[in-house]
Amino acid sequence: MISRTEVGRMAALFLRAETVLPLGETNAVWSPGAVRIEDGTIVEAGPAGAVSSAGAAEIDVGRAVLVPGLCNAHTHLYSSLARGLPPRGPDPRTFREILETLWWRWDKLLDPDTVALSAEAGLLESARRGVTAVNDHHASPSAIDGSLDRIAEAAGAIGLRAALAYETTDRDGFAKRDQGLAENARFAARAAADRSGRIAATIGAHASLTLGEESLAELVRLAALTGRPLHLHMDEGPEDGEGARRGGDRSTVGRLARAGVLRPGTIVAHAVHVDDRDIEILAETKTVVVHNPRSNGGNAVGRAPLGALLRAGVRLALGTDGMSGAVAIDAAVAGAVHRMAEKDRAIPFDLPFRLAAERNAEVASALFGIRYGSIAPGFAGDVVAYAYRPPTPIRPENVAAHWMLGISESPVTHVVVSGEPVLVEGTFVRVDEEEILDRTRAAADRLRNAFHA
Missing domain, CATH: 2.30.40.10 (Urease, subunit C, domain 1)
Structure with missing residues (x-):
């Protein structure tokens, strides 16, 4: 070997x-x-x-x-060590409660070392599932500065391609928001200087519900300055639209379009709670919509109107939203669930193949500046x-x-x-998988104890 x-x-x-x-x-x-x-x-x-x-x-x-190889068009490597985490208190009843009681507690526990270990765990699993490129959306409010470097180093060590963004948000105050913007800007400059085609940057934002007008404007400005696409969540739960309407906009899509967020290259994850006019705007702006069916089912937020999105010509792709590295499983779920639920012949039998093998390849080609x-x-x-x-x-x-x-x-x-072997005859050739997993399991236990403290 x-x-x-x-x-x-x-x-x-x-x-x-x-x-x-x-x-x-x-x-x-x-x-x-x-x-x-x-x-x-x-x-x-x-x-x-x-x-x-x-x-x-x-x-x-x-x-x-x-x-x-496959590309995972939207994931969260930072969630890798939360797998199997017992719930803290009663089950959340709304999507916002899921964020507040799970993910917005979990991401604050991450330090630079557990950021790296989370990335290593997720990337090892991704490779074992046939994924050679990931589009990662990261959050670690207690360890923002340099966090994207730690993920890039993990990807480099294992041998996968990684497009990275930090999740800019107002939820922890403007100082943290500015740190997030700075981390996106710093890493975008690093990726621009890299000629390997192995790392890339997007400009990360959480979602409309946690971003004010000033923050959206800063994100749009940074994307224009760096020439990199925005990457954010949109209409995953109903809270996004409710907030947009309280602010006087027709919908989340309407608000983001008005702010200049939706444009060719922008990547939005989910688009579950969208209507016909929203779909028209997504198609007109050539926004990429990444479908994450297993995550949507797990969070009980609903399902994206895949048939309507396809008929409108919206640019679709597929992600796992951090549920696992197995984007092909999400492909299978998308095909089965939507054909069964929508009974819509606009959803072809080979949709899983088209999304995972073709549409995601288009995303990877654009992100890394290669033919993929x-x-x-x-x-x-x-x-x-x-x-x-x-x-x-x-x-x-x-x-x-x-x-x-x-x-x-x-x-x-x-x-x-x-052109470089990563896995040969089922064994990683660049890293010691078992040594990494010993460390990730120990770190997961420490994080679990802190989460429940």
Whole structure:
């Protein structure tokens, strides 16, 4: 197996698999297939005999299916160590109570070390789920300064791509808000100077319900100054719209549009409580809406009107909202729940595949300034091997069905990011997974005790 010292020395990598599915603009099936990656970019891909291995390190993933890596378009790595946290007091009755009794207590407990450990735990799980890029939305009010660097360092150590933002909010006062703005600005400058395509910045904001007019204006100004997109929550619960209407706006979407927040590139998570006019505005402004179905179900906030969003041409993507690293599971939930609940033929059978494999690739391409989501020359060298044994032949016309119902549910054996191995034969080659998880479990216990103190 490739050693940790060998990883950084690879100028070229050749991978061979029993089946390669390039995805992207083609539904080709190469059996066997191969890909050659040089300096982080795919230079050759196709039937195994047509791809050169000369001078390259070689990995044969064996009886597996090789596909492009996935992007998680909205997550919260800081929530990784809260998994299994017992509730504190009675179950929350509203979404705001969930925020106040869980997340707005939890994020204040994080220090620089637990910020890093949370990121490591979430990124390890992401890689094991076939994710090679994450769009993370971070909050740690007691440790704002430098927090995005700690997450970037964790991503660099493990080997994944990470687009990062700090959650600017008024909920802890203007001094903390200004710290959040400064952290976004500082990290945006760092990411702009990085030429690896491995880190990127967005300008983070919590949600309309915790941001005043001045704060929205500052966020819009910072996004324009840095040239980076805004990334925020929108209409996850009814509280966003109620606050906007109290302030004289028709809706949350109306308020954010008036403030200049909604525009091409802006990423909003959820959009559960939107109406037809809101949807028209989201389409007109070319705002990206990231659907997070498992989180919406877990918080009992409702479900986004996926059929209406699709018909209107809204730019959709898929996230986990920090529930886990398994964006493919959210894809499956989105397809099943919405087709069952809405009985809407505008929601196609292959929606999970289209969202996770195609729409999220568009988000990653825009965030990192690379071509992402296809095994083809010129695209980023991010590929994942799944130990999938198809019960029926994989053909161009059924690639989506095999991806949804088999490939994405199978164990991940290999992960390569920018041409560098991250996971080989089920083992991380850059970090000691068990040593990290020993530390994350100990930290989770400490945080749990502090949460319940």
